[in-house]
Amino acid sequence: MTTEPSSYHRRVAEQKRAAIMEAATELFLETGYDGTSLARIAESAGVSRATLFKQFSTKAALFDAIVTDYWRPTEGGGHPEPAPGDLRAGLTAIGNGYVDLLTRPGMVSLYRIVIAEAPRFPELGRAQFDLGKMPYFSSVRRYLEAERDAGTARFDDADTAATQFLGMIADYVLWPRMLLVDWSPSRASMERAVAEAVATMEARYGA
Structure with a gap:
């Protein structure tokens, strides 16, 4: 049985x-x-x-599960790592996927919880960083390293390049939402933000 x-x-x-x-x-x-x-x-x-x-x-285990779930891409499973060979196409796919992640229902609420409670419960910030942001960041870094190995990108520090790319997108898509309750940019404007971030990366690191 x-x-x-x-x-x-x-x-x-x-x-x-x-x-x-x-x-x-x-x-x-x-x-x-x-x-x-x-x-x-x-x-x-x-x-x-x-x-x-x-x-x-425990309550901490529950919060860890919430963080992991929110940072998991909604489609396809795993973290986005396009095949190298076309820097513009790869970064565009990653950028638009990042927009989908940052704008999914509850993501802003999760950040607000962490920011409000981190001074008393620093483990919440650590969970957000280690279980959410870092696995996603690492996937973007690996993609950029693969582009460098393929000869389509040139840079010395993949961490810096990944930080710059994701930061350009988050600065428009996520952070205004933390303070402005009516901040709701259109999909077209967010796609333009991604396109500008990609163009900046191509100009700086494209081979």
């Missing part, structure tokens, strides 16, 4: 996990990380405490 959970039970577990993470994100934003208890999250998610503790043994 198999002990593996059935597809139905796996689906139910996934649904409960998603409900827990959604409820936790809303409560973290509303009452802060410190002011939100696992018991309240369970109540808001409509699950038992036993179910929540089975999924997440």
